[in-house]
Amino acid sequence: MTNRILITGGAGFIGSHTADRLLREGYTVRILDSLDPKIHPDGIPDYLSPEFELIVGDVRDRDVLRRALQDVSGVIHLAAYQDYLPDLSTFFSTNVVSTALIYELIVAEKLPVEKVVIASSQFVQGEGLYKDSSGRVVSPPFRTREQLGRGEWEHRDERGEVMEWIPTPPTHTAPPNAYALSKCSQEQQGIVFGERYNIPTAVMRYSIVQGSRQSFHNAYSGACRIFSLSYHFGEAPTIYEDGEQVRDFVNIHDVVDANVRVLQSESANSKVFAVGGGRACSIREFDRIVARQFGREDLQPNIPGEFRYGDTRHAVSDISQLMELGWEPKHSIEDSVAEYANYLREMEGLKNVIGRAREKMKGLNVIGSSSQQ
Ligand SMILES: NC(=O)c1ccc[n+]([C@@H]2O[C@H](COP(=O)([O-])OP(=O)(O)OC[C@H]3O[C@@H](n4cnc5c(N)ncnc54)[C@H](O)[C@@H]3O)[C@@H](O)[C@H]2O)c1
Numbered sequence: 319m320t321n322r323i324l325i326t327g328g329a330g331f332i333g334s335h336t337a338d339r340l341l342r343e344g345y346t347v348r349i350l351d352s353l354d355p356k357i358h359p360d361g362i363p364d365y366l367s368p369e370f371e372l373i374v375g376d377v378r379d380r381d382v383l384r385r386a387l388q389d390v391s392g393v394i395h396l397a398a399y400q401d402y403l404p405d406l407s408t409f410f411s412t413n414v415v416s417t418a419l420i421y422e423l424i425v426a427e428k429l430p431v432e433k434v435v436i437a438s439s440q441f442v443q444g445e446g447l448y449k450d451s452s453g454r455v456v457s458p459p460f461r462t463r464e465q466l467g468r469g470e471w472e473h474r475d476e477r478g479e480v481m482e483w484i485p486t487p488p489t490h491t492a493p494p495n496a497y498a499l500s501k502c503s504q505e506q507q508g509i510v511f512g513e514r515y516n517i518p519t520a521v522m523r524y525s526i527v528q529g530s531r532q533s534f535h536n537a538y539s540g541a542c543r544i545f546s547l548s549y550h551f552g553e554a555p556t557i558y559e560d561g562e563q564v565r566d567f568v569n570i571h572d573v574v575d576a577n578v579r580v581l582q583s584e585s586a587n588s589k590v591f592a593v594g595g596g597r598a599c600s601i602r603e604f605d606r607i608v609a610r611q612f613g614r615e616d617l618q619p620n621i622p623g624e625f626r627y628g629d630t631r632h633a634v635s636d637i638s639q640l641m642e643l644g645w646e647p648k649h650s651i652e653d654s655v656a657e658y659a660n661y662l663r664e665m666e667g668l669k670n671v672i673g674r675a676r677e678k679m680k681g682l683n684v685i686g687s688s689s690q691q
Contacts, residue, residue, distance in 0.1 A: 320346070320389050320390065320391050321344065321345050321346060321391055322345070322346040322347070322348055322389055322390045322391060323340055323345050323346070323347055323348070323390060323391065323392045323393070323394060323581070324348045324349075324350060324386050324387060324390040324392070324393045324394070325337050325340075325347060325348070325349050325350075325393075325394045325396060326349075326350045326351070326377050326386075326393070326394070326395045326396055326397035326416070327350075327351055327377075327395075327396035327397030327398065327437075328347070328348075328349030328350065328351055328370065328372075328394075328396070329349060329351035329353055329357075329358060329362065329363060329366055329372070330351065330357060330396060330397075330531075330533070331527070331529075331531045331532045331533060331570070332396055332437070332524070332527060332570065332573060332574075332577075333349065333351070333394070333396045333397075334363070334365055334366060334531055335529070335531065335570050335571070335573075335574050336394060336396075336573075336574050336577050336578070337349060337366075337367070337370055338367065339574045339577075339578055340578065341367065341369055341370070343578065346371075347369075347370045347371070348370070348371040348372075348373065348386060348390060349366075349370050349371065349372050349373065350373045350375055350377060350382065350383070350386040350397070351372070351373075351374065351375075351397065352374065352375060352376045352377070352397070353374055356533075357533045358533075363531070365531055373385065373386050377395075377397045377412070377416035377419070377420075378411065378412060378415055378416055378419070380419060380423070383416075383419055383420065383423060384423050384427065387420070387423055387424065387427070387429055387431070388429070390429075390431060391430070391431065391432050391433070392431065392432060392433040392434070392435070392581055393420060393431055393433070393434045393435070394435045394437075394577060394581065395416070395417060395420060395434065395435065395436050395437060395504075396437045397412075397416065398412060398413045398437065398500075398501075399412035399413055399497075399500075400497060401497075406496040409496040409497050409499070409500040410496070410499075410500050410503075412500075413497075413500035413501065413503070413504055414500050414503045414504065414507075417436060417503070417504045417507045417508070418507060418511075420434065421434075421507065421511040421512075421515060421517065424515070424517055425515050425517075431517060432518060433518050433519070433520070433580075433581055433587075434508065434512065434517055434518070434519045434520075435519070435520050435521075435522060435577060435580055435581055436504050436505065436507075436508040436519065436520075436521045436522065437504075437522055437524065438501045438502075438504055438505045438521050438522060438523040438524070438590065439497070439498065439501045439523060439524060440523055440524060440525045440526070440566070440592070440594070440633055440635055441493065441494070441495070441497060441498040441501060441630075442491055442492075442493050442498050442501050442502045442505065442523060443486045443488075443490050443491065443492060443523070443633070443635070444457075444460065444491075444492030444493060444494040444498065444630065445457065445458050445459070445460055445461075445473065445492065445494070445630050445631065446483060446484075446486035446490065446492075446630065446632065446633055446634070447483070447484050447486045447487075447490055448473055448481035448482060448483050448484065449481060449482045449484055450475035450476070450477075450479070450481050451475050451477055451479040451481070452475075455484065456475070456481070457490065457492055458473040458481065460494045460628070460630070461473070461631065463627050463686065466559075466625045466627065466686060466688060467686060467687075467688055468688060469623055469688035471559045471560055471562075471563070471625075471631060472631065473631060483564065483631075483632040483634060484636075485598075485634045485635060485636035485637075486592070486633075486634065486635055486636055487592065487635075487636040487638075487639070488523050488590040488591060488592040488635070488636075488639065489590075491505075494628065494630070495628060504521070505521045505523070505590050508520075508521040508590075509521065509588055509590070512587070512588055513588055518584070518587040518588075519587065519588065520580035520581075520583075520586040520587060520588075520589055520591065521589070521590040521591065522573075522576060522577065522580065522591055522593050523590055523591060523592045523593060523635065524568065524573060524593045524594075525565075525566040525567065525568045525592070525593065525594035525595060525633070525634075525635050526540050526542075526565055526566065526567050526568065527567075527568055527569075527570055527573050528540075528542050528567050528568070528569060528570065528651070528654035528655070528657075528658060529569055529570030529571065529654050529657045529658060529661075530570070530657045530658060530660065530661035531570075531661065532658065532661075534547070534662075534665065540565075541565070541601060541604055541605075541608075542567070542604075542608070542654070542655065542658055543658075545604070545605055545608040545609075545619075546608055546611075546612070546655070546658055546659055546662055547662070549608055549609055549611075549612035549614045549617065550612060550659075550662055550663070552614065552617070553617075554617045554618060554619050554620055555605065555619050555620070556619065556620045556621075556622065556624060557601055557602065557605060557619045557620065557621045558601075558624055558625050558626055558629065559601075559623075559624075559625050559629075559631075560621065560623075561600065561601045561602035561605070561619070561621055562600050562601075562602065563600065563601055563629075563630075563631050563632055564598040564599060564600050564601075564632045564633070564634055565598070565599055565600075565601065565604065565632075565633055565634070566594040566595050566596075566597070566598060566599070566633060566634040566635050567595045567597075567599060567604070567651050567654060568593055568594050568595040568647060569595065569647065569648075569649035569650075569651075569653055569654045569657075570654070570657075571648075571649055572593075572595070572645075572647045572648055572649055573593055575645060575648075576591070576593045576640060576645050579640075579643055579644070579645050580643070583643055585643060586643060589639065591637075591639055591640040591643075592635035592636055592637050592639065592640065593635075593637065593640060594634065594635035594636075594637045594647070595647050595651065596637050596646070596647045597647075597651070598632075598634045599651055602619075604651065605619050607651055607652055607655055608655055611652070611655045611656055611659050612659060622687065623687055623688040624686065624687045624688075625686055625687070625688060626686075627686055
């Protein structure tokens with residue numbers, strides 16, 4: 319049996335790090351990637367090893383995918399459409415259809431694929447789980463634009479008490495947007511098709527992944543990029559809401575460990591895993607970590623009460639299921655930010671990237687401001 323692994327989206331952030339690791343472990347790696355010009359404006363990224371077999375093509379293209387699936391023992395499906403743009407159908411035509419096509423081709427061509435790993439997202443859990451003042455676990459609805467406009471950031475229970483977030487397990491599903499809906503379908507396809515057609519599958523619900531090679535050119539990117547670019551250029555970043563929202567950042571090398579572990583583990587089959595950092599970090603706290611990394615603790619962030627409509631208030635995943643496989647997050651947020659900062663310093667031509675990303679989001683009516691600040 320071959321030890322060749324196909325990584326779709328393998329030229330990207332998570333894919334290329336996973337590819338490097340598999341190569342080091344003795345696998346042969348084939349990458350199928352469209353080299354989306356938004357992510358790769360200069361074509362094949364310099365970091366991509368020539369030892370990989372690179373097929374430049376689209377995961378939606380049946381013939382290309384059929385070729386890419388020949389003689390592979392495993393597939394890691396990372397290629398995806400991920401943006402803030404309101405072209406709802408593209409999330410489905412890319413993410414949902416490509417996943418179905420992978421199973422369709424494996425079944426139709428009786429391909430001896432022993433494992434499929436599918437990339438999902440913490441976004442699938444939506445607002446996640448909370449405890450109300452009577453101790454009940456509840457799943458709050460997403461916050462309305464009006465509520466946010468009044469500066470009411472927290473989820474409250476029926477008595478008006480602020481509810482307490484709890485780490486959300488991957489069994490909880492409440493997709494709030496087209497991206498999350500498409501990822502939710504990918505998860506379900508992985509479980510249902512995997513079992514129905516006896517194609518061992520594991521699904522990875524990543525939290526916010528951080529490290530080098532994260533694209534600077536994608537508007538859909540988190541605080542790490544924006545804050546780092548700001549401090550790099552000596553500007554104070556803008557923090558949305560009140561900065562007390564907590565996030566769950568996971569280091570790229572821990573994500574790679576998780577990918578490789580589920581690829582190799584039979585006990586991972588037919589399961590959805592939350593892949594998080596195991597530590598809640600508020601955005602204010604994160605801001606200080608980044609400022610320290612860039613030696614700009616003298617700068618204080620702007621907190622003007624703006625919000626991004628559609629953001630979740632708190633997002634922390636329960637990673638215990640993955641830890642049962644022997645995995646644990648080994649890298650700190652500081653490690654991730656330091657790696658990203660080094661990567662950023664090596665890049666050129668980044669001026670105005672923040673401004674452009676911000677203008678783009680304002681143009682899409684995603685950023686609003688509250689009347690409370
Ligand atoms: N980075 C994160 O924080 C994060 C969090 C949750 C989930 N995810 C998921 O992980 C996966 C990988 O994300 P990433 O951060 O590495 O993204 P990325 O943008 O760095 O890489 C994605 C790669 O896919 C390629 N691609 C896009 N559309 C394609 C298509 N139609 N056909 C072929 N290739 C295509 C791009 O050229 C790019 O190289 C995605 O499925 C994403 O939804 C990422």
